[in-house]
Amino acid sequence: AQTVTQSQPEMSVQEAETVTLSCTYDTSESDYYLFWYKQPPSRQMILVIRQEAYKQQNATENRFSVNFQKAAKSFSLKISDSQLGDAAMYFCAYRRGETSGSRLTFGEGTQLTVNP
């Protein structure tokens, strides 16, 4: 079974600074996808960034980027120029590359606080 581990229950960062959230996963599959989701107090789960396992290039989305280390099964999220609106619970998630939609396996989450 696939597992996702987030070892940082809480992180804090100063506004405009950079923060990195850690995630490791375990799988025997070769075709899979990794995600970072953001869940603000409104509870709506929002996709931040996605990484396809077959791609060596790290994904980037504006201020958000990942460091994908496939051999180490590590998938960290870097948030640059942190903003107050980035404060939320962040979840790392794994999904197999099936053809008809597939379940997400989530980590336990990292609560990010952004200090003004």
Next chain:
Amino acid sequence: ETGVTQSPTHLIKTRGQQVTLRCSSQSGHNTVSWYQQALGQGPQFIFQYYREEENGRGNFPPRFSGLQFPNYSSELNVNALELDDSALYLCASSPPGLAGGKNEQFFGPGTRLTVL
């Protein structure tokens, strides 16, 4: 384009009762997944519906059941409620496509269930 909606927003039940939660998928999406998110934890996959058929199930007992309707909306039913069923229940829909990995899941705001 209307996103994923869920009803009700909040619900309070007593132990032993039954509950039905509803989800309307995003327009054009034919796959619906349900997740249970206990307080302070990551979401756990309950089951998924694709074209009105159950298409995968997580480690949840049979008293958790579901339906998907021809318009792809879905219901989650929980019988014989237990205190541990208190959680946020998230619904996510995804569009049809050839590659499962391309089928991003879009989440609704969730239903907060409290069992007393």
